[in-house]
Amino acid sequence: MNVLVCVKQIPDPNAPGKLDPQTKRLVREGVDLVLDPGDEHGVEAGLQLVEKDGGEVTVISMGPPKAVDAIRRALAMGANRGILITDPALENSDAISTARAIAGAIKGQSYDLIICGTESTDGSSGAMPAQLAELLELPLLSFAKKLEVADGKAKIDRQTDEGYDVVEAPLPAVVTVTGGINEARYPALRGIMQAKNKEVKQVGLGEIGLDGQAGKAALTQEVVDATPAETRKAGEVVEDKGEGAKRVADFLKALKVI
């Protein structure tokens, strides 16, 4: 069972994000960069599958050279090897370019399952996994909160507004996982040491045959403006000295909800 897990390095989501006023892109300088916490669940899901059935987990990412750190984190969790697609021409790529680059980089390789987070925590469009599935002509099992693989099929509990659907697809397939699917392991020291010696292959656009078809040369959209949203005004903040509940009840009464 060979699993490919797509990961993204993002600015620490616990630090407030900033846009460059000139380029209207995310500021990446001077910000801590981390493996997207949503992707840790994807890595964990992949590791659990190969621990049960054997095989390897390959981690793939697209980003600047330092995005290798996010791959190393996944390797420290236990993934076997990494692929980093990195090319100056890929700066400011949109989701479809990322999907094209990943599809290009894995051409000719076979994976039973490709796992992604449902969406990145920073961009959060959630488009890339479905676009990748489309380019590879594979079924997509999306929003999985449970994943099982058996008899050449993947079966998930797919999140819905009312509960969940049980959905099945033959392998190979693309799966997106929600945070609820598992608790991601924390890399052990031994894993961190081993990760340093694991292979991370770096490829550029030329090597994957996509010159001019991804990144800057193939932008489908452009951000033309970014303005601060109207903010809510903070109201009254009181410290509870035994009267807190009464204050809230008075407030609810004034709003005529009780």
Add this chain to the structure above:
Amino acid sequence: MAGAWVFAETVDGVPKPVVLELLTKARSLGDAAAVALGPGASKSTATLGEYGAKKVYVHEDAAFRDVLATPAVDLLERLVEKDRPDLLIFGMTYDGRDVASRLSARLGTALIANATDVSAKDGGWAIISPMFGGSLLVTTVPKTKGPTIVLIRPKAVAAAPAGSAGAPEVQRLTDSVDTSKPVARVLRRETEKASGPKLEDAAIIVSGGRGLGAPENFKMLDELAAELGAAVGASRAVVDAGWKPYSFQIGQTGKTVKPTVYIALGISGAMQHTVGMKGARTIIAINKDPEAPIFKLADLGVVGDVHKIVPQLIQEVRSRKGK
């Protein structure tokens, strides 16, 4: 006039609430049409017309209900090639996102997600999406030929009937649906029962975060919600920890809610959460950390221990209701 199509998700022939929001927006941008797929879809045409669809494409094959995304993408690709709309609007829902994303890769056209507004600009479109938990509004313009695909967040537009619209032209489609390719098939559907009103429709929401300390403490939220006739919601941290099912999650990856009153209990107010609830008319927050960002949004904030205050609040509400 520009052709603005809406992907009209229906359940047993009833359009999802977001569809009526999307049509309200679409008819302000051009000739609105709706595409309604799956068994019972033809029952939805009158409502879709009422909200502004001049034309409704209907295909009732069961595959649209039972197979994820791909049958809808195949059909939309054919319809787009034939009738050439300028804009395709989807709701930012589980199915909407899958279909829109696959279709954008198929057509090679721009996809803009998480939108709250679309307007015509210089013969094209300008799309507004909130970023960083809604603290910034970003305007994006498409650069590709062919229809622009936009995913609009539920509750971003207020749905309103078109008023004078007559019955829409209905085009019934019967072309065969190809499911010979490997597909993702729905085997069965499970409903997680929640008592009280649905989160999306509730006038009052009582929502809990990590500050509750343990999953069993949600019981007091259920109790408070029952007293207030409120729905119960949760932050992502709580859902990720497995305390509550995903269907309770409010925020970026969960639901967007706009209740009259939102009561945040033990919720710090991370941007991923606030983007889904800052449209509430009134926000009340109780949290032990005076620095919690939720207090910057709250109309009334109480710095204190939820475990102490919530049981007292239940009593206060009960006694006031008695009067």
